[in-house]
Amino acid sequence: MSETLTELDVLKTAERWAGEGRALALATVVETWGSAPRPTGSHLVIDAEGNFEGSVSGGCVEGAVVSEAIDVIEAGEPRMLEFGVADETAWRVGLSCGGRIRVYVEKVN
């Protein structure tokens, strides 16, 4: 794998951060409908300070995922998030592309 891709490897970053003793959450796109920007299986890793690497959308919902992830790190229980045009009232953020995604957020223990 090329150097650039290695640097962007979210799961390697997660392992490295965990090795540094940082509290982490891993967010994963588990389902998509319509034109979702990132495919199922895409990851975002987040630490307790809100630093993150990777993506679960084209930048549309990362902010919301990061704040939920910080709660998950504290609470320890995984959470399922859903984003999309249909949920604009429930979430202040949405996907401008009109797609919908489900994101599973879990703590790295």
Added chain:
Amino acid sequence: MDRALLAALNKERAARRAAVVVTELASGRQRLVREADVGADPLAELVEKVIRSGKSGISQTDAGEVFVNAHLPPARIVAIGAVHISQALAPMARIAGFDIEIIDPRTAFASKDRFPGVPLHAEWPEDVLKTRPFDPYTAVCVITHDPKIDDFPLISALNTGCFYIGALGSRKTHARRVERLVAAGISQSSIDRIEAPIGADIGAANPGEIAVAILSSVIAAFRKREMFAERRGETAAA
């Protein structure tokens, strides 16, 4: 996710072996399934399907909703021969999203000046493959024309089940190659897996065009998942 699971997953990925993570969404229970252990998994059929298609997703099972996430090694191309065609193939392969490396023991060909920024091994394939063996997610293109260099990696690629194997040379050159492979004890069904002449039949007439033809064939083999069909015995070439 458990840190030990994360480390084990990254180990499989670094070794270029397929692995899946199965998550039971109701309980959060999670397990890593290595490609070699798929048969023993309670969801073997589902896991196998996800590995084969490369499509991760949620399924309904007896354990409720499960998310099966496939981690497949990135496809790479190994070109045997640091020739003019490889000089065109290397940047194109990268643009198309493939890792590429080049092996050629002839140091005059395998020079950094000719291949800036491309992983290059100016050694015999026999020696390189000892530490960097082929795997099923590798496409092997032998393009030196020289049996002393080409034959060993060709046989190794056939034995490994690389997802694409192509060999440069006219029909006459290939006929002689087939004679050598038969003499080396390679089965006809294996020999039939070699694409020769190499590359999609687009009338390619110069190195750049031949590189396009080769890349087309590699993409077709990868995206149409011929490698999995063959490994499952769904085609005659298995």
